[in-house]
Amino acid sequence: MLWIILAYSLLIIQIITIVITEYRRPDKEAAWLVILFMIPLIGFLLYYFLSKKYTCHRILSQKEYSRRESFRADLIDRCNQRIPKNRLAETVSKNNKIYTLLQNKQTLPITACNETTVYTEAEQAFKAILESIAMAKHHIHMEFYIIRDDNLGTQFKQLLIQKVQEGVNVRLLYDGIGSRRLGKAFVKRLQQAGVEIGCFAPPLTTFFNRQLNYRNHRKIVVVDGKIGFFGGLNIGDEYLGKDPSFGYWRDTHFSMKGYAVLWIQYTFLTDWYTVKGQLLTDPTYYPIQETQGKELVQIVKSGPDETILELIFSLIVSAKKRIYIETPYFVLDPSVLLAIKTAVMSGIDVRIIIPGIPDKKLVYYCSLSYVQELLQAGVRFYCYQKGFLHAKVLISDDLACAGSTNMDLRSFCDQFEMNAVFFDGKVVNRLVEDFFTDLNVSQEIALSEFERRPSLQKMKEVFARLLSPFF
Incomplete structure (x- = not known):
């Protein structure tokens, strides 16, 4: 007893x-x-x-902090000098709420003279990345959540080794959980060749210091400080559609030239300091940008210490005409759920595409748990049928936000992510075009049919929703 x-x-x-x-x-x-x-x-x-609240294990000394902030201020000044005042004034007047939010947060500045290429086919994206790496003269910086030791991973490994032998500085970061299956032999071969490697948040270390839940989900490649790649693609054969369980892999990735690249570089080197303790502010990593592009772009780095939730919420509540969302995971903060319902009930065209083929069943059922409530409010939901949908795009009127952030609680608050806010009509129109292309191979969910789903599925949705803060 x-x-x-x-x-x-x-x-x-x-x-x-x-x-x-x-x-x-x-x-x-x-x-x-x-x-x-x-x-x-x-x-x-x-x-x-x-459950421990995130704390950075590596704190800048006073001298390092002053050095970084001085460098950051100089970099911001460089970027501001390149923005035509009339362009910025026009952008601010059209998107005043978003602009004010982004300036009030300790974020990175809007940059000008950018040129963006959008990739929806992984094969084209990886080809462009590998070609850029092959042309590197000074340095290559890479950071991925997942790196596989497969055919694609081997291509990257061999090319990086070749570039080191040519005298190029190569730095590589990978996440300890996302790349947990990456063999020691793969890493050791790169290190022996001269590649500098860092593991972000190794599982054993972060388990005992109670930080295991905080992962680095960014996907970044910077070559010579002049071209940057980011988006949803990791390094692995499945992203090329070679995993039979998923088939075709639909993603959105970007290459960037212009002053936004300086802040992609800044994001990588911030992570490099966190992992390796090396604060790199040498001007050679931040060269003069030669592109003649005309796009305004703002890079947004986020994490447990600087969440992207406020930006996502603001993009939704500030919309007047349309909100289009593509995401592999749809697990909402209550404020975002309310914002979406309010938007559609105000007459805004709200459409959301989620995968028809799930990769994580529990998260999939949690995503479905929001569908009936939002369908009843007037949101139009679609399930992508061509393969697995991994694109992460939010379009709000004439703005777009895309990158590595999923529409879920983990991406909002617990993971290190990197997105871009696009102010340029050409890029936004391309993303809208891609969205409607995906609609053509998606099946719309009808409310009357969804309400008749089996009771067992409804129970799974309830259970998954209860556990949603962990996703």
């Missing part, structure tokens, strides 16, 4: 601890309590190791 009393007492103590600690985040509080009741002691141990 005594052991039962002790067990209940221990459970109550665990419940009280979670309630007190998570009272500011009721969604996570509820999710952790569900886990705790399902697996009492193990659930609390998971809570202890996974």
